[in-house]
Amino acid sequence: xxxxxxxxxxxxxxxxxxxxxxxxxxxxxxxxxxxxxxxxxxxxxxxxxxxxxxxxxxxxxxxxxxxxxxxxxxxxxxxxxxxxxxxxxxxxxxxxxxxxxxxxxxxxxxxxxxxxxxxxxxxxxxxxxxxxxxxxxxxxxxxxxxxxxxxxxxxxxxxxxxxxxxxxxxxxxxxxxxxxxxxxxxxxxxxxxxxxxxxx
Amino acid sequence: xxxxxxxxxxxxxxxxxxxxxxxxxxxxxxxxxxxxxxxxxxxxxxxxxxxxxxxxxxxxxxxxxxxxxxxxxxxxxxxxxxxxxxxxxxxxxxxxxxxxxxxxxxxxxxxxxxxxxxxxxxxxxxxxxxxxxxxxxxxxxxxxxxxxxxxxxxxxxxxxxxxxxxxxxxxxxxxxxxxxxxxxxxxxxxxxxxxxxxxxxxxxxxxxxxxxxxxxxxxxxxxxxxxxxxxxxxxxxxxxxxxxxxxxxxxxxxxxxxxxxxxxxxxxxxx
Numbered sequence: 001x002x003x004x005x006x007x008x009x010x011x012x013x014x015x016x017x018x019x020x021x022x023x024x025x026x027x028x029x030x031x032x033x034x035x036x037x038x039x040x041x042x043x044x045x046x047x048x049x050x051x052x053x054x055x056x057x058x059x060x061x062x063x064x065x066x067x068x069x070x071x072x073x074x075x076x077x078x079x080x081x082x083x084x085x086x087x088x089x090x091x092x093x094x095x096x097x098x099x100x101x102x103x104x105x106x107x108x109x110x111x112x113x114x115x116x117x118x119x120x121x122x123x124x125x126x127x128x129x130x131x132x133x134x135x136x137x138x139x140x141x142x143x144x145x146x147x148x149x150x151x152x153x154x155x156x157x158x159x160x161x162x163x164x165x166x167x168x169x170x171x172x173x174x175x176x177x178x179x180x181x182x183x184x185x186x187x188x189x190x191x192x193x194x195x196x197x198x199x200x
Numbered sequence: 201x202x203x204x205x206x207x208x209x210x211x212x213x214x215x216x217x218x219x220x221x222x223x224x225x226x227x228x229x230x231x232x233x234x235x236x237x238x239x240x241x242x243x244x245x246x247x248x249x250x251x252x253x254x255x256x257x258x259x260x261x262x263x264x265x266x267x268x269x270x271x272x273x274x275x276x277x278x279x280x281x282x283x284x285x286x287x288x289x290x291x292x293x294x295x296x297x298x299x300x301x302x303x304x305x306x307x308x309x310x311x312x313x314x315x316x317x318x319x320x321x322x323x324x325x326x327x328x329x330x331x332x333x334x335x336x337x338x339x340x341x342x343x344x345x346x347x348x349x350x351x352x353x354x355x356x357x358x359x360x361x362x363x364x365x366x367x368x369x370x371x372x373x374x375x376x377x378x379x380x381x382x383x384x385x386x387x388x389x390x391x392x393x394x395x396x397x398x399x400x401x402x403x404x405x406x407x408x409x410x411x412x413x414x415x416x417x418x419x420x421x422x423x424x425x426x427x428x429x430x431x432x433x434x435x436x437x438x439x440x441x442x443x444x445x446x447x448x449x450x451x452x453x454x455x456x457x458x459x460x461x462x463x464x465x466x467x468x469x470x471x
Contacts, residue, residue: 025210044269044305051304051335058334062355069355103344110343110373117372121401124379137400144369 056080115145219433224426234425241386241404242417245362246289248384252359253293258332260298260358261286262349262374263310264342264365264389267303272366275390278412279364280309282388285418286362287317287330296330298356302338302345302365346370350377360384363402364411367394375401388414409435 016036023033059073079098086095122141125134227234252259261283266276283299290297296318299310314330334352338345350373353361361378363371367389378385379401387398387405390412398405409431416428451459 021213025206025213027206040269047304047307050307051337054307054333054335067355068357069351072351072355107343110347110370114343114370114372117376117401118369118397120376120379121372121397125400137396140396 118145215437216430216434220427220430223430223433224423227426227429228422234429236413236417236428239406239410239413239417241388241406241410242414244384244404245286245386245418248360248386249286249289251384252295253290255359256294257357257359258295258298259286259290260300260349260353260356260361262300262345262352262361262363262365263306264302264345264363264367265338266365267305268309269305272303274412275365276303276306276309278390278414279388280306280313281419282362282364282414283310284313284317285414287314288320291317291321291323291326296326296332298352298358299333300345300349300352301333301335302342304335307333307335342366342368343370343373346373349374353377353381353383358383360386362386362388363398364388366391367398369393369397371397372401378402 019029020033020036023029056077059077061067062073063070063077083095083098086098118141122134122138125137128134249259263276263279263283266272266279268276283297286297287299296314299314301307301310310333311331314332315327318324318326318330336345336348346367349361349363352358353374354377360383361374363374363385365388367387368391371387371389371394375385375387375397377383385402385404387394387402388411389395389398389406395405395407399407412431413428415424448459448463
């Protein structure tokens with residue numbers, strides 16, 4: 001029986017692929033290819049439910065079985081439930097705080113940690129021996145790290161750094177208007193144009 | 201899709217299929233005659249899995265961002281093949297490998313890889329244990345997924361990790377952790393940044409086309425060898441396709457356009 005199901009699945013996959021290929025090549029069978037695409041999109045959308053079920057089952061099993069990493073699993077399940085409850089209650093502001101402030105801050109911290117990991121990588125590479133490849137990697141790393149520094153906000157490169165905000169930023173001492181304003185996030189970033197005055 | 205793109209797409213697909221159709225029988229006929237160059241990552245993988253079995257600890261295969269649907273589909277299938285090859289070697293041991301995926305469409309594929317591996321070594325009584333698939337949402341720039349792998353490595357007490365998929369610079373996090381925990385690591389990213397980081401920080405790194413040769417190296421059946429052969433032929437065709445315009449441009453500059461005139465005459469251009 002399982003062999004038959006396997007054969008059917010293979011036949012279905014090959015025929016779907018061939019139909020899509022013929023549709024791509026000739027432009028014919030457009031209704032059938034559109035139907036297949038829609039089914040694919042719906043299936044991919046449904047797959048997120050499989051993901052959530054998998055996530056919860058893995059971590060609930062760990063909690064119930066009191067396995068190693070129990071506390072992390074507990075934190076994950078509680079966070080998950082909190083987001084679901086906030087969504088159900090319609091508490092958008094709180095949910096945004098969770099997603100933007102908590103998750104954003106953690107990812108920023110991870111990005112900072114990544115720098116240390118990369119520097120350690122460069123050190124490890126150099127310890128093996130100073131080669132052209134090692135030097136090239138270290139140089140690329142340094143350029144990337146320097147490029148990530150906020151020179152434009154510090155005003156290190158003079159006039160251009162004040163031009164980010166267009167008209168209001170041309171005056172000396174004016175803070176460049178943040179790009180966040182475009183997303184309506186002026187409250188958080190206290191943008192100059194929203195407040196009506198320049199931020200020192 | 202405009203007609204020109206469509207024609208080129210069809211040509212490329214037909215060429216790839218034709219090359220594959222020719223290469224597989226050749227590879228099957230000359231099975232002993234075809235030799236693959238040594239790739240340290242693939243050479244080391246069976247040893248790392250054996251060490252994990254001896255230690256009674258699982259392997260970790262992390263597949264980042266690759267999933268079914270769209271451009272990453274071929275990468276997803278290659279990553280699934282790597283997962284299967286690790287699982288089939290680990291299936292003789294007590295601990296099935298942990299498969300951590302970040303794309304939801306990879307969950308059933310990862311389960312399937314584990315089940316096929318257990319069946320392949322005839323240990324069907326262990327099918328119930330072939331369920332060690334964990335999904336984690338990747339987050340922006342996959343940093344969250346990369347960070348969570350460090351937690352998975354600690355919780356599961358893994359003996360070795362294969363980091364496959366679209367890892368970028370964030371690959372440094374699990375590799376750093378692997379170094380600190382003295383865990384074997386194989387970086388198999390198809391992203392150029394990930395390859396650079398993997399080359400520096402992993403014990404073994406798969407670079408360039410090495411990523412897509414997992415089946416041929418670790419599986420070594422006729423079809424897989426044929427696909428590796430077809431891939432090599434197609435690579436040479438691409439190189440040729442890049443070199444011809446260069447030769448024509450340089451030749452035209454030296455001979456005052458004689459090569460273009462010759463080619464135009466040859467193919468009857470200009471009516």
